[in-house]
Each structure stands twice: as structure tokens, then as C-alpha cells.
Amino acid sequence: MTAQSKAALRSSPGDAQASPGATPQETVLSVENVSLDYVGEQETLRAVDRVSLTVRKGERLVLLGPSGCGKSSILKAVAGFIPVSEGSILLRGRKVQGPGPDRVVVFQEFDQLLPWKTVAGNVAFPLRLARKLGRDEARQRAEAALARVGLTRALDAYPHTLSGGMKQRVAIARALAMEPDILLMDEPFAALDALTRRKLQADLLALVKDIEVTLLFVTHSIEEAVLIGTDLHLLSAHPGRTVGTFSTGHLGFDDQGSPAFERIIRDVNGLLFSHENEAAHV
């Protein structure tokens, strides 16, 4: 029995496994009873308290919760930026010790693109550095990845000339070109206007479905979580604890407004914002 299903049993029985119909796939990421502490000057603050989750190949797990629930902290710990105080994080069975290009992060901030490199240069840079590709091959892969996100004309532009949405597209292309074991996205669309966000959500979804990306996605938007994820992992705040898991792989953009879609959003709402975490769902 996996750690995830144990954790799920504690708060919400059942429904912790992969999306229905999917054949059992190899586990890419497993977070086992992980606690994260922020050590301050005066006191140590527990940000995340014994959270467990599993992401299998091709799954899109969304961490969802109010601010202060430690969802970004979990993602940063998976990325290797912050150490765990308890438990362990395993990537393909190997313990995560620090940051590495097998887990590429897409951040929320627009300045994640390196301003001194062109769009194509930004995508090619990690390929040359971490994948040890030659100049031409890296450039070709970069152009292909940028074409996938719909950027073919801005290849040699510098990031400061791009709009926010385009910058996030470049960041997504950069991450996809690396073909990481798992793609980590930390509220990548939160700083965009509503229309651009909508478009990027749809494009991202089409893209990750097409090339079967394994994804860990952090958001505070319930709707975005249901749209993007195959699975949701709900967290409560101060400290971050698991309050439930959902399977949403069967719901996509076409289901918006449908009774099933509305019901799951209502259920998630109920779980996140009521103190009765025993509420029934799905």
C-alpha cells in the first residue's frame, strides 16, 4: 500500500489511486510523510505537516489549498530548494538531495527568463548545460519546443520585449524541452490577466496530454485545479495538512458548467473552507 493511500485513508476514504481507466503506471514521485519547517530568528514554524503523495507517470497532480497551506513549499522541497525536516522525497526511487534538471520548475514570476539570453537562448541554455547538447542540436530542440507553445516568430527577441503571457509560454517551452522526469509548476498563470490565463490553461492542457507530461502543479484556484489535474491533493493551512484527494482526470474544458464539474468544485470548496473535513465527496 502506498503512502498516499494511507494518507488519503486518514481523511477521506478511497479515491486515492490513479485516474479511472488508467493502467497502473510506474511511480515517478513519492513524497512520504514529509514535514517542512521554516527556521526563523525566534521560533521554528511548521509549514507542512506529514504530507504524503504519489505521482505516477503521465499523471497531473494538483496541490490545492488556501495561502499558507505550504503547497509552494512542498513544490520547492520536491525541486530540492528547501530541505525536508522529516520524511523523504523520492524521485524514481532515488532520494532527492538538492536541485537538479530532472525536475524543471516553471515559476509564477515573469523574471524567471534570463534577461541576457534571447527566447531561443533561454530554452537552449539548460539543454546545453544539463543535457550536454551541442549548439545546433540545442537550438533545434529549442525551436521545436517553442513552436509547440506557439512561439515561432519571437525566437531571437529578448525577454523584456515579450508580454507576460509570452514569457510564461517560453518558460513552459524551456521546461518541456528538457524532458524532465516531472514538471513542477508553481502557480504559473497567477500573474496573468484572465483572458490570457484561460488561453494558456487550455494550451498547457492540450500540450501535456499530447506528450504525456508528468506534472506537479500548484494553484489556489479550484477551477484551474479541476481543469488541469488528473488528481487533486487538498491541503489545509497553518500548518499544511492533507485534507483530501480527488480524481478529476475525467473532467476537462468541455465539462465546465456541467453538473459533475460544479459538484466537484462545490465539494472541494466544502473540504477546503469548512472545518468538517469528513464531508462526502465524489
Place this chain on the structure above:
Amino acid sequence: MSDGTAQAGALISFQPKWKAFGNSVFVKRTLVLLILAAVWEVAAIWQDNPIMLPSFSETAAALWEAIRTENLLPAVAVSVSVLVKGYVMSVLIALVLVALAVSNSFLREGLQTLTAMLNPLPAIALLPLALLWFGFGETSLLFVLAHSVIWPFALATLTGFQSVPETQRLVGRNYGLRGASYVLRILVPAALPSLLSGLKIGWAFAWRTLIAAELVFGVSSGSGGLGWFIFRNRNELFTDKVFAGLVAVILIGLIVEIGIFRTLEARTVRRWGMQR
């Protein structure tokens, strides 16, 4: 694409041609220089005492004369070679200091304290001490030069490194970069605006310190520099040549500022949108 409105490098001017011409930096600067020269000329004619204030045309003639017959250019070469030597040495020392400061918090405090102490101390005030320690010669000049460059440049560089956005640091670490490779590929380019401005400040301090130091004793290894040229001509009341020397100091400053630093900025930080 719905969000594809921003076009790469599109810089459209809505002004008529003659207005754009009048707005170009080159034209403005030339105009300023011409006005200054005219004011100078008129003031000198009105003053009517070439020993106190030679006119612009007299100064220009003296400059030409000095270049032709009085070895002004070799004097310039002496000054510039000392300057380049001291400047490059100081920049390298400062980079080592900053590298140490970045890697260790105790050393960082140390460097910040040293900078705070020594930055306000005019380099020229150290010259008597330098002469006592190293005697009359290039070493003394290099010592005061180093003092004038190291602290402001180290301060600018350290501040630049510390203000690199957190996201860009994380991106670098995400690629598995660490140590020297991380510093060279992420921190240095991300801090380039501060680095360049530190280099510029260091250069200006170095140049003025060197000229001042040369004015005090000047002769190193048998041939005097530009400061010495000014000092010598003042003693003989060749005021027009003193002015010619000062003009040479200014011209070299301008050439380096516009020819080197502006070009570097235009090709890097301005092109990348990191600095306006």
C-alpha cells in the same frame, strides 16, 4: 496568439524627421559643447588676461602645439599605461574580495565594514603614506589607484550580486549549477548593470586620482605623465598649456566613457532591457 501583441524590438518613433534629429544624443551633446566653447571664448576676451584665463582658441592652439613639440602624447601614454595597469589589478583584487564575501557571511561583513571605512577616504590622502612606504615611483601611484578603485567597485559588485532576483537564482540552481559556474553563468550576467556601473565609477575615480597624484610628484621612471605636464606648465605660467592639459584629461575621460562604457552598455544591459 492572443497575447502576442508585444513585438520583438519594435521601437517606433512618432516624431517628424527633423525633430528626431534634434533629439539625438550626439546632436544635443555637440550643441552643449559648442555653447560652452562660445561662452568660454567670450569670457576670455572680456577678461583679457591670457595668464589667468586663456581663450578657447588659444587653448586649442596650445594643445596642438603641445602635441607637436612637447611630447604631450607620450605623457598621455605614460599616464594611461599606469592607469590601465592599476585599474585592471584593482578590479581583479576587488573581484576576488567579492567572491570571498559572497561565499562566506563573516567575510561579507568584513568586506562591507572595510568598504564603509575606506570608501570615504580620498585616495590622494594616502599619497604621503604611499611615498613613505614605496618611495617616488610607479608603486606609489598603483597603491593610491588601487585604493580609489577597489572599494567603490567591490561595493557596487557586492550590491549587484545581492540584488539578483530570487527567481533567477532558483532557475540557475534548478539547472544544477553551483560554485564558480553558478557565479559566472547566473550571478555575473544578472548583476551586470551594477558591475558595469561599478567599473565606470572605478574608472572615473582612478583617472582623477592618478592625475592628482601625478600633480604632486608625477615623474615615474624618468618620464612624466599628464598630471606632471600640467604641473610643469603651471610653474612656468604657460596657462594655455595648463588648459590644454586639462582638456586632454577631459577628452580621455570622454573617450573612455562614450567609446567603451556606453558601447558596452548598449550591447549588453540596455539591449537586454536590464537598464534604460
